[in-house]
Amino acid sequence: MDKSLLKKVYFFSGMNDDELDKLNAITRLKKFKKGDIIFFDTEPYIGFYFVLNGMVKIYKISKDGKEHILHIIGPFNTFAEVPLFENFGSIFESEFRYPANSMALEDDTEVVLIQGRAFLNLIETTPNICMKIVSGFAKRLRHLNHHIEELTLKDVTKRVAGFILTSHTNTKKISPDNRPFIALNISKNDLAAYLGTIQETLSRTFRKLEEEGMIEVEGKNIYINNLKKLKETAS
Amino acid sequence: MDKSLLKKVYFFSGMNDDELDKLNAITRLKKFKKGDIIFFDTEPYIGFYFVLNGMVKIYKISKDGKEHILHIIGPFNTFAEVPLFENFGSIFESEFRYPANSMALEDDTEVVLIQGRAFLNLIETTPNICMKIVSGFAKRLRHLNHHIEELTLKDVTKRVAGFILTSHTNTKKISPDNRPFIALNISKNDLAAYLGTIQETLSRTFRKLEEEGMIEVEGKNIYINNLKKLKETAS
């Protein structure tokens, strides 16, 4: 794999050429179609991944089949790294499992597997990577805290409004007719599962926000017609 | 502060005597009464803490006053470390704030403040600490993932049953009359806010579990009368 691609992964951004070569030797490219499972939460842990192309969801399923999406992972972001660092080498002795399920959300999703044990050996000799991992984890913790806050402290309307706003803050897209908008890269079903609700409720909520003149939903594009009011709604 | 006490904090457990001395120089002991605020989420970030004695809650408040508790922190556990590592030194340039509120839950709660900037300087020269931080963060991430799973995938009854079970797994207390039990160290109000519900609903749920013969609530002690059924309920 091209080194310049590897360096786009935050964890590896501090590595030198030699280290990247060693890293290359312990990776494996995997391709998936939409809906394919990358791993189940019942599988033994072998290593972590990053997304090269496409989109991946990390999710849990309750006994009665309800799904909740913990993360949506896009290109050059890693997933399933946490178990590796939880107890260091002991992971591979004690039959650790993946902590959640993972599924490709698009056709031609490409992910790269980094073998866990070999990666631990690698970074043992390159301690400057460590702070990158700390920093990456800190960001992840911040994100999860925010997610919990949204789920427990806000109703669905506020969560949807908040999602549109943060999405737009991240992408900053403007439509040809000069309105700020976001382009959903996941299905509304998945968005609902991420926002802690269900399709039907999400649909009704979009409609409500439309009727109140804040947004306009056109397929996967959501145009923001009244930013101020939307911000107030997200409170 | 006594070095053997410092070493009980996971982050510091790998430090040698010299490093602990340096650490000691950048700490400050603070004492609080029940209900005292340790920090608000509006305050500029100065460093992180560990609990020496007592109990601390980390919580968020929504605009309409609803509270959700993210963590309950007991002796020798750290809190508010995440912002320090999120963007390294830039924290202190950019007027960072604490990400949540923090309150002492008991009289005579003692916490130790470790100055953020000084701590970063300290560990720069002691890289072996880094993997401890990674591992500590990984555990925290696991905990938060579990918390989200509980909140989104389970109803209040399951969450309460699950809480009793994990509490008991951690403490393994057995009453004089040979029943497994747990002793709540927080108010039922706080427990409700941690489980994503409110006092009244928690009270009713305890009652329901009692009527079905699974538990017996006596003040702050909860006795487990039917472990098997309780496990089934938590599903």
Next chain:
DNA sequence: CGTAACCTTGATTAAGATCAATTCTCGTGG
């Protein structure tokens, strides 16, 4: 142009929040 996946809409139901009123518990001062 037909089929499957996706999305919307309506009617109903259920879980849990809110509001309101007691009751319980425990520390404090008389």
Next chain:
DNA sequence: CCACGAGAATTGATCTTAATCAAGGTTACG
């Protein structure tokens, strides 16, 4: 040692939100 009062916990009645159930409608794609 008892009585008081404040905070904590319980209980009941009602209301609200969002899930569930059910039926159509749309869209995308072979």
